[in-house]
Amino acid sequence: MLDPVVPDGALARRLAAHEASVHAWGARELRDLGDAVLLHDLTDPEPFWNRVAAPDWPAKAAAFDRRLDEIVTLFATLGRLPHVRTLALGNRPEDLATRLGDAGFRPVRADRSMILEVPGPCLALARTLAVRRDLQLEHVGHGPELRAMEVARLLVRAFDVETDRVPALGAETLAAGRRPGGAVLLLLEAGLPAAVARRLTADGGTYLSSIGTAPALQGRGHGSLVTALAVAEALAEGTRFVHLLVDAENRAAIHLYERLGFVPIGEPVLDLLMP
Incomplete structure (x- = not known):
């Protein structure tokens, strides 16, 4: 609960x-x-x-x-x-x-900063995977290591970051999927990587990150579904809170998470550096 x-x-x-x-x-x-x-x-x-x-x-x-x-x-x-x-x-x-x-x-x-307040929407959406024959769910780190690199390439495209980050992201993805309390959920459409979400559970709470959809497949609800699946798994394991961080300017993503039952907390969280 x-x-x-x-x-x-x-x-x-x-x-x-x-x-x-x-x-x-x-x-x-x-x-x-x-x-x-x-x-x-x-x-x-x-x-x-x-x-x-x-x-x-x-x-x-x-x-x-x-x-x-x-x-x-x-x-x-x-x-x-x-x-x-x-x-x-x-x-x-x-x-x-x-x-x-x-x-x-x-x-x-x-x-x-957003936290899950109402779990119902996520749980209902997660159940729809059973009738989506075009979609499959894999947990990276419990299968071929190649999947970790596919996740890395998906994230690079989804967030438009430097391609030289792929090896590091691949290694980090593999480690996240294998560590205690960690899981990397990869949603496949017709066998191809469509969307990914990472969850890490510790001290009774779950943090979601690296949620992204392949650019060519955006707009089909894959990001919502993989997020809902990550939440459903965390709730099944007894987590007491689920939270995430999202770019304060990404209104589409914020609205997506609100539809899934998350609520924003306070003002934007700022990262400040001294050059």
């Missing part, structure tokens, strides 16, 4: 910490700083994998500046760009993004 959704700062902080924790796998570690959490990749300098999340820093200017100096120094010792992610609700201090901007940080990404 899902926990009741109470949209407040405590929920936003819980989701941010959970999202960071599910990424702590392999060479990535999660460090509790006392007033924030640090996600750090020991081998990959990519800023997405190296960030401070859920900060709870002083409101007084002098104390805030001291703490921010310590955080910047920490990133320098790690050889990483300083990167802070804000909360959807309950930032401490409230004007965190403004203060970071004044200190030289620049926003590079804005996402909507």
Whole structure:
């Protein structure tokens, strides 16, 4: 049974910490700083994998500046760009993004945090797979390794990212499908990759990511279906909450998730980097 959704700062902080924790796998570690959490990749300098999340820093200017100096120094010792992610609700201090901007940080990404409130639409849609003879579901990591590379190529096309990311995405996909609590769902149409979704369950909650549809097959509901299937599996395993992040400018995706029973929490979550 899902926990009741109470949209407040405590929920936003819980989701941010959970999202960071599910990424702590392999060479990535999660460090509790006392007033924030640090996600750090020991081998990959990519800023997405190296960030401070859920900060709870002083409101007084002098104390805030001291703490921010310590955080910047920490990133320098790690050889990483300083990167802070804000909360959807309950930032401490409230004007965190403004203060970071004044200190030289620049926003590079804005996402909507969304959580599943009503599971019915996902469960109903997931049941329709049984009558869709043109579609098949596979779990990557439990079959041919080639499927992981097919997922990587699908994601590169779906999100228009650099093709040189394919090998890394393939390896990450395979690892995600094989790790405890992880699953990579690949929806096939007539035997060809159509849509994919990744779910990671830990500490009673499930985080969904890497949800994409092959460009040539968009508009057929495959993205909705693979998302619903991932949710249905998580619920069957007893998860207490399901959440995701989506580009704040992608209104179509936001509406898709709303139709599936997700609700947005607060304001867009900002990723701020100091160049």
